[in-house]
Amino acid sequence: MSKRNLKRLSTFDDKVVQIETPIHEDEIHNRQNDYSLLPPQQFAKKYRSLLFQPVKITYKGKPFEINTNHCLDPYCKWFGLPQRKFDDVKGKPHRYFIGSPKDGKQRINCNDDPINHGKGQLTLNCSTPTASNWSLAEEILRLETLNRTQSFNNKDYEFHKENCSISIASPFHHPREFYRRGKSSSNSEKWQCKECKKITNVLPMRNQSFVYHQKRNDILHDLAKALINRTPVKRTCEMLKIGSSTYYNKLEWLYRRCLEFLERYETEAFSTKTFETMWLNTDKLVYNLNNVRKKGHGGKRYDNVEERILQTHIVVTSDVQTRYVLRSDVAYDWNITLEQLEQDTVYYKDDHINNFSRKNERYRFPFAPQPPTLADTQSTLEYNDERAKFEKRKMYIDGLHVNSSYTTYAQLWLI
Structure with missing residues (x-):
């Protein structure tokens, strides 16, 4: 079909990025059996193989591996290098070892070079926070899905x-x-x-119907001007005499048209250009997101159960010299639901494993709290407190905040 056909926004069913699940059915079965038998610390230690294991993805028909757990100090000898076991050295040391956790997250430390100790560039005993390669791959999938259109x-x-x-x-x-x-x-x-x-x-061709399926197409230009001038939603609806549902439908239409413009003119142009050097600057715009309760969960009995205003981050990366903005992404996933999070927790047993092994580590709630097992070190009181916070979050609109570090990782990888 012609490139001039009307397009639609991509969905996760389109699988614009294909992720190979890093754990096999046998390990999932073993997790199910060991979950009630092992204490959380032993369970996490047994299933920590994902720390240095790359996650394989397919992007634009090409295979890639995602692995962020390595030294991040550019002055260290092990900077950017994957984990390695020195089998020819006594004791068979590794390039990295798991250090003491900080702020509830594991860290990896650099070992000395056992082969060329004291020669050339030195290792600096760096301590690097760990990240979930699996969760980072999922964030790459989310960002790329939101920034792509598909032809009918x-x-x-x-x-x-x-x-x-x-x-x-x-x-x-x-x-x-x-x-x-x-x-x-x-x-x-x-x-x-x-x-x-x-x-x-x-559907007609794009040049045959610029405003296909838009009953109030006369307000599109005024709506675009209101968005650029940062006019509040309520005020815009009053000015244009439209409802909130119409506002968001038009907003989605404008977003799709902007993506089509970028794909038609800028994406194709950049695909044929090369740059010897680019200086990138990444920064975060912080704004307050209204935490809206779902219908039926209003009233004084629901006051103070969650923060009314939540800080939300927009990650922006631009070229320093030209000031051209390469990407701008919101660190918020409005497609995830807490029910999906609960299903993943029950299936993968994410509540008893380390942060670098979790599929949903990038979210504010990386897992759904589960009742303590017989071998659990968590008390019933501690569980009830965590579960209450999780249940209170269900009273508010769907979606979860994403750790902006994962959004930044994914954004820079895509660039």
Whole structure:
């Protein structure tokens, strides 16, 4: 189909980034068995293999490996190098060892070079915080999905009724199997199957309908001006005489059109250019996000159960010399739900493993608190306190804040 076709926003079903699950079914089965038998510390120690294990992903048809757990000091000899075991040295030391946790998170420390000790560049006994490679891969998937559009294709249309004898035919490739039935009021073309007589509307070309499916297209320019001038949502709705649902529908439409513009002009232009040197500057814009309660969870009995205003970060990276903004991403995932978090916790047993092994470590709630097991070191009182905070969060709008460090990692990787 032509590049001039109308597009839609990408969804996670499109799998713009494919992630290979780093743990196998056998390990998941073993986790299920050991969860109630081992104390949390022993359980985490047994299943810490993901610390230095790269996570494999496929991006734009090319394979990549995500691994951030290495020395981050550019003056250290081990800077950027993966874990290694020196089998030829007595004691078989490793390049890194797990140090004492700080702020509840594990850290890795650099060992001395056992082969060329005291020669050349030195190791500096660096202490580096660990990160979850798996969770970082998931953040890369989230950012890339939000910044991509997809063309409508045959799979987005149903041109035939059930049991139609020519169900594989489409008007794009088999036009003789269809009748043309004119155009709809929104300028979409109508096709009718000659066999089952089903009529299907096909989206028009972009140059045929700039504001397809927009009933109030006359307000789009005013809405765009209000956004640029940072006019509050409520005030914009009053000025344009629209409801909040219309406001957000138009906002999504403008966002998609901006992505189409970037893909059509800037992405293609950058793909053919090379730069010898680029100086990048990454900074965070902090703003307060209103924490809105869900319908039915209002009233004084729900006051003070969660923060009314939450700090939210926008991570921006730009070129220092040209001031060209390469990416701007919000460290907030509005697609995740606490129910999904609960399912992952029960399946992967994330509450008893280290932070670098968790799939959802990037979220404010990396796991859902679970009742203490017989071998657990957590008391029932401590569990009830954690669970109460988790349940209170369910009273507010879906979505979770993302640790801005993971958003920054993912953004720089994509750049």
